[in-house]
Amino acid sequence: MKILVCMSVVPDTTTKITFSDNNTRLNSQGVQFIINPYDELSLTKAIELTEKNGGTVTVATVGLADTDAVIRKALAIGAHDAIRINAEPIDGQFVAEQLSHVIKANGYDMVLTGRESIDYNGGQVCGLLGEFLSWPSINVCTKIELVDGKAQFERDIDGGRQTVLSSLPAVASAQKDLCEPRIPNMKGIMAARTKALVVVEPVACEISSRYKQFESPAPKQAVRLIDPANAGQLIDILKNEAKIIA
Amino acid sequence: MTGIYAENSEGIFKKSVLEAASYASQISKGNVLAVCIGKPNDGEAEKLAKYGVNKLVVVDGITQFDAHTYATAIAKILSGEGIQHVVVANTYEGKSIAPRLAVFMNASLSTNVVDLPDTSNGFTVKRSVFSGKGFAFVEMLKNTKVIAITPNSTELKENPVSISVEQRPAESHTNSTQIMATSKAAGKIPLTEAEVVVSAGRGMKGPENWKMVEELAELLGAATACSKPVADMDWRPHNEHVGQTGITIKPNLYIAIGISGAIQHLAGVSSSKVIVVINKDPEAPFFKAADYGIVGDAFEVLPKLIEAAKASKN
Numbered sequence: 001m002k003i004l005v006c007m008s009v010v011p012d013t014t015t016k017i018t019f020s021d022n023n024t025r026l027n028s029q030g031v032q033f034i035i036n037p038y039d040e041l042s043l044t045k046a047i048e049l050t051e052k053n054g055g056t057v058t059v060a061t062v063g064l065a066d067t068d069a070v071i072r073k074a075l076a077i078g079a080h081d082a083i084r085i086n087a088e089p090i091d092g093q094f095v096a097e098q099l100s101h102v103i104k105a106n107g108y109d110m111v112l113t114g115r116e117s118i119d120y121n122g123g124q125v126c127g128l129l130g131e132f133l134s135w136p137s138i139n140v141c142t143k144i145e146l147v148d149g150k151a152q153f154e155r156d157i158d159g160g161r162q163t164v165l166s167s168l169p170a171v172a173s174a175q176k177d178l179c180e181p182r183i184p185n186m187k188g189i190m191a192a193r194t195k196a197l198v199v200v201e202p203v204a205c206e207i208s209s210r211y212k213q214f215e216s217p218a219p220k221q222a223v224r225l226i227d228p229a230n231a232g233q234l235i236d237i238l239k240n241e242a243k244i245i246a
Numbered sequence: 247m248t249g250i251y252a253e254n255s256e257g258i259f260k261k262s263v264l265e266a267a268s269y270a271s272q273i274s275k276g277n278v279l280a281v282c283i284g285k286p287n288d289g290e291a292e293k294l295a296k297y298g299v300n301k302l303v304v305v306d307g308i309t310q311f312d313a314h315t316y317a318t319a320i321a322k323i324l325s326g327e328g329i330q331h332v333v334v335a336n337t338y339e340g341k342s343i344a345p346r347l348a349v350f351m352n353a354s355l356s357t358n359v360v361d362l363p364d365t366s367n368g369f370t371v372k373r374s375v376f377s378g379k380g381f382a383f384v385e386m387l388k389n390t391k392v393i394a395i396t397p398n399s400t401e402l403k404e405n406p407v408s409i410s411v412e413q414r415p416a417e418s419h420t421n422s423t424q425i426m427a428t429s430k431a432a433g434k435i436p437l438t439e440a441e442v443v444v445s446a447g448r449g450m451k452g453p454e455n456w457k458m459v460e461e462l463a464e465l466l467g468a469a470t471a472c473s474k475p476v477a478d479m480d481w482r483p484h485n486e487h488v489g490q491t492g493i494t495i496k497p498n499l500y501i502a503i504g505i506s507g508a509i510q511h512l513a514g515v516s517s518s519k520v521i522v523v524i525n526k527d528p529e530a531p532f533f534k535a536a537d538y539g540i541v542g543d544a545f546e547v548l549p550k551l552i553e554a555a556k557a558s559k560n
């Protein structure tokens with residue numbers, strides 16, 4: 001079982017997001033970067049699958065050299081090796097196209113992504129890879145098991161859950177509940193230093209989109225407090241003033 | 247002409263599909279082609295017509311959802327009609343199809359789009375990024391564009407037209423995925439689609455106290471949600487957990503009861519149009535994100551709200 005885990009490197013979840021250079025880019029001053037939380041899940045799941053069934057886990061990131069420290073963390077958690085595609089991740093389509101070349105070149109039985117990257121929230125890469133590779137793609141998975149040379153997934157659907165059996169190779173995206181993310185231990189951190197982190201150059205591809213400008217959400221008005229003794233008044237306000245309920 | 251994928255939810259076109267229709271008819275100034283898989287119920291095509299769809303193509307003969315099979319069928323019809331803009335609702339199903347449509351049609355793809363495009367100079371969409379902590383204006387550079395819009399974020403604008411419905415048999419296909427089982431919470435409003443959400447946290451003390459939460463939700467036609475620790479402790483099913491690691495929702499009204507308002511919780515709900523916070527601690531961070539607040543004990547406030555909601559119904 002050869003598994004590739006696609007990993008994006010994102011601002012820590014508690015980061016206060018601001019923009020710089022005339023609101024054309026994220027202000028990364030003082031921002032701590034981490035493994036995208038959904039990718040932490042898919043990484044852990046991939047390690048669990050190979051522990052049970054044998055095989056290797058490779059982590060792949062489209063990013064510049066400043067992502068290396070976070071990639072080392074993934075190696076410390078238990079990935080066997082890593083590939084960094086040396087490019088700024090322009091958008092989901094660019095990322096997926098780059099990854100698809102690495103996947104075709106190396107051959108994998110399963111590719112895992114996160115359901116979305118919590119920075120740009122595209123939720124695109126899993127489906128894009130599926131179409132680029134002509135593989136089945138299964139989004140927002142809460143369970144992954146191997147059964148008789150196939151993979152069985154449980155995934156979220158609107159209003160429920162579904163069990164899906166898929167041929168391999170396949171690409172799937174991780175949703176919360178997939179597993180408990182592992183954290184690196186001392187042994188893992190030591191081992192990570194000598195694991196391979198291969199840097200490859202990007203292939204040329206047509207650019208699909210251009211981020212022109214960012215905007216912060218409008219600041220909230222101060223909260224309007226309602227007397228708890230007269231709490232029922234809230235319903236009237238929501239109905240007749242805010243006109244938000246019928 | 248603009249195309250939409252009209253997700254067929256057991257014969258019904260939900261509000262998110264009508265929003266896609268309305269969005270499409272606003273960018274194409276009328277002239278919208280919708281594609282759906284499997285026959286919709288009687289009267290459903292007319293719902294699309296009300297929002298500007300003049301033609302619906304129903305693909306017959308695909309019995310199970312498979313992202314590749316669906317996307318291929320949809321993309322073939324849209325490409326055949328020379329469609330350049332495709333609008334899809336950002337539901338779980340829409341999200342698994344939109345990327346495949348984009349590759350098939352060699353299109354630019356934007357998901358989480360929250361507003362109509364600016365076409366004064368190129369084609370620029372506004373999308374929500376950083377879990378609701380920002381917006382990005384993104385120029386879509388390729389000729390063909392696939393746009394996935396966030397439910398509840400764009401205006402539903404009526405534009406009644408007359409609609410023709412055409413049935414087409416699916417081309418032969420083999421699915422590489424097979425659905426083994428589906429479980430859906432029957433009769434409940436799915437959280438991702440709810441316009442009103444009543445949510446509660448650890449302040450409710452225990453699962454036995456959720457009766458009040460559910461009663462209020464039912465009176466308001468709302469879905470119920472919860473904070474992460476509540477799901478972790480199995481007080482509530484995991485699929486109600488909203489936030490950074492749970493579901494992201496964007497209802498018109500979010501009522502948070504006994505939830506502190508940690509940043510990871512806010513990440514999943516802060517784009518709600520109106521937020522009401524009920525918490526006994528006036529210093530609870532959630533009040534900073536709230537439009538209306540009640541500083542009080544949930545066990546005293548909830549019965550009052552239930553009573554008022556009942557009274558307002560009659």
Ligand SMILES: Cc1cc2nc3c(=O)[nH]c(=O)nc-3n(C[C@H](O)[C@H](O)[C@H](O)COP(=O)(O)OP(=O)(O)OC[C@H]3O[C@@H](n4cnc5c(N)ncnc54)[C@H](O)[C@@H]3O)c2cc1C
Nearest residue numbers: 447448449473474489490491492504505506508510526544
């Ligand atoms: C990486 C990471 C991801 C996370 N993801 C999520 C996520 O997706 N979603 C999420 O919700 N959390 C998430 N969390 C956890 C989050 O940080 C908070 O711990 C959690 O949201 C707190 O839940 P709570 O508000 O229900 O509980 P508490 O923080 O315990 O707050 C309970 C609140 O209830 C109030 N209260 C108590 N009694 C009453 C009463 N009788 N009447 C009225 N009010 C009362 C208290 O004043 C308090 O404000 C995440 C944390 C981390 C580190």
Ligand SMILES: Nc1ncnc2c1ncn2[C@@H]1O[C@H](COP(=O)(O)O)[C@@H](O)[C@H]1O
Nearest residue numbers: 006008062113114116117122123124125
């Ligand atoms: N720069 C990147 N490098 C590698 N994988 C990525 C990158 N960006 C996104 N991904 C993968 O795609 C998933 C979904 O990202 P997105 O479609 O951008 O929301 C992430 O959880 C990752 O698994």
